[in-house]
Amino acid sequence: MTTATAEVPDEEIAKRLTSPEVSNRSVAQELGVSWGRVDLVRQQLGIDTYQRGRRVPEATWQEAVGRRVKAVDGGHAEWTGGRNPNGVPVLSWRSIAETAYRAVFRMHHERDPEGNITHTCDRDHCVAGEHLADRVLRAERRAGGDGGA
Known part of the structure; x- marks a missing residue:
């Protein structure tokens, strides 16, 4: 187990410590590292300690999304909530x-997305609403770029 701990870089631990809702124990078990090492990385990142059962539930879907989006340089937005095993930002609420x-797209464009969501920027996993496009927006951009033809 000690060998596995040494092989896991702090950056990998940091990727999984996305918010105060993620416990040290879950990250330690997932990566095969000690709880103390995860806690040290959490402290270095300035993320509050996980407190089981003390999270105040969000009243609305918009509040749940807004609580997990952090603006970063260049008009981009970072997701601080959970991710699936492929690293895709996900939200579970009620x-x-x-x-x-999809959640951010709906809030930003005030309609449901059609088809897959893609990024219009080159930043991995950016969740800025203006940097997300669905099938309709991609078609409009292609039409505009071809002179409307």
Whole structure:
């Protein structure tokens, strides 16, 4: 176990410590590292300690999304909530689950997305509403770029 701990870089631990809702224990078990090492990385990142059962539930879907989006340089936005095993930002609220991309798109564009959501920027996993496009927006951009033809 000590060998596995030494092989896991702090950056990998940091990727999984996305918010105060993620426990040290869950990250330690997932990566095969000690709880203390996860706690040290948490402290270095300045993320509050996980407190089981003390989280105040969000009243609305918008509040749940807003609580997990952090603005970063260049007009981009970072997701601080959970991720699926592929690293895709996800949100689960009151037994409703979907990707953060779809949730943010809906809030920003005030309509449901059609088809897959793609990024219009080159930043991995950016969740800024203006940097997300669905099938309709991609078609509009192609049409505009071809002179409307």
